[in-house]
Amino acid sequence: VCVCVLHFSECADLMTAGSRRCIVVSTLAEACFYADHGFDDIIYAYSLPFDKIERCAALSEKLDLFQVLLDHHDALQQLKRRPLKDGQLWHVWLKLDCGNGRAGVLHSEPEALSLARAIAGTEGVELTGIYAHCGNTYSCTGVEQIQAVAQDTTSCVLQFMEKLKAVGITCKSSIGSTPSCSHPVQDMSKLSEVHPGNYIFYDVQQSMIGSCSLEDVAVRVLTRVIGHCPQKDQLLIDCGWSAISLDGAGKLPTGYAIIEGHPDLKLSSMTQEHGRLEPISGHLDYSKYPLGTLLSLIPHHSCATAMMHPVYHVHSKGRLLGTWNPTRGW
Ligand SMILES: Cc1ncc(COP(=O)(O)O)c(C=O)c1O
Numbered sequence: 296v297c298v299c300v301l302h303f304s305e306c307a308d309l310m311t312a313g314s315r316r317c318i319v320v321s322t323l324a325e326a327c328f329y330a331d332h333g334f335d336d337i338i339y340a341y342s343l344p345f346d347k348i349e350r351c352a353a354l355s356e357k358l359d360l361f362q363v364l365l366d367h368h369d370a371l372q373q374l375k376r377r378p379l380k381d382g383q384l385w386h387v388w389l390k391l392d393c394g395n396g397r398a399g400v401l402h403s404e405p406e407a408l409s410l411a412r413a414i415a416g417t418e419g420v421e422l423t424g425i426y427a428h429c430g431n432t433y434s435c436t437g438v439e440q441i442q443a444v445a446q447d448t449t450s451c452v453l454q455f456m457e458k459l460k461a462v463g464i465t466c467k468s469s470i471g472s473t474p475s476c477s478h479p480v481q482d483m484s485k486l487s488e489v490h491p492g493n494y495i496f497y498d499v500q501q502s503m504i505g506s507c508s509l510e511d512v513a514v515r516v517l518t519r520v521i522g523h524c525p526q527k528d529q530l531l532i533d534c535g536w537s538a539i540s541l542d543g544a545g546k547l548p549t550g551y552a553i554i555e556g557h558p559d560l561k562l563s564s565m566t567q568e569h570g571r572l573e574p575i576s577g578h579l580d581y582s583k584y585p586l587g588t589l590l591s592l593i594p595h596h597s598c599a600t601a602m603m604h605p606v607y608h609v610h611s612k613g614r615l616l617g618t619w620n621p622t623r624g625w
Contacts, residue, residue, distance in 0.1 A: 320337060387421065
């Protein structure tokens with residue numbers, strides 16, 4: 296599972312059913328944080344940054360299984376220049392771009408096979424697996440479109456595995472994103488691993504894509520009415536972009552978030568610590584929103600919102616069960 300959305304060990308504990316094994320992170324700060332909390336078998340699923348080779352080496356030498364990801368020959372050269380102590384191997388995933396268009400070597404390019412062969416053939420380095428992230432499911436709407444992308448990505452990876460097999464290389468295979476793993480296709484069972492992360496919270500974006508329903512979304516930002524602005528027909532709230540992020544910009548009829556229980560309100564603008572709510576139609580009835588009124592916002596993208604807060608309050612059925620403390624940085 297990808298724990299990059301979460302940054303705290305209690306939740307990653309839930310996601311791994313207490314095993315504290317088999318996690319994916321996107322920053323080294325997360326990798327160190329989880330390693331310090333007893334997690335192992337960690338994939339740092341981010342095209343290897345050269346300034347962080349030494350820290351990656353330290354984690355590789357400390358943990359049972361720390362794995363890095365690369366998509367360029369230069370990165371392989373960097374690993375070659377820093378052999379691990381006592382003959383330990385660098386565990387390397389090759390990042391394949393199967394249409395997502397972010398990082399990765401394009402699956403159809405001869406370069407992809409040549410890089411895989413180079414990794415497998417390098418002393419001190421092991422080709423652990425092929426990693427594709429189908430982030431292009433985020434531009435889908437509905438199960439059919441999600442599954443078409445999931446199928447396409449899976450087929451690309453499985454075909455690539457066949458090419459590897461033909462040259463005598465076997466290793467793991469994986470794809471993953473919350474939309475694809477929420478509606479998996481049969482062929483995904485042929486992969487060694489999948490790596491969703493956002494599903495643990497879900498969010499408005501996922502409900503619009505069709506990964507989940509709005510009732511499945513488990514994260515809220517609570518905010519208070521701190522001002523009435525009748526001249527503009529607006530309410531001022533103590534939630535700006537530093538509390539919920541600008542991720543929802545222009546994507547929702549209700550503005551940057553959904554205001555739970557108030558479908559008639561729109562979070563229309565924000566500065567760093569202030570937000571402005573206005574009615575979608577008609578005029579505000581200020582008697583419904585006295586100063587101090589608590590409102591609950593459902594974020595557009597919980598990963599972005601999660602990054603904004605130093606502590607999480609965990610509720611179940613109206614009861615506070617505890618707090619979770621995230622990690623930060625790179
Ligand atoms: C490389 C990688 N793997 C897995 C994930 C998890 O995907 P999702 O956020 O759709 O659950 C991400 C998220 O961005 C990612 O970048």
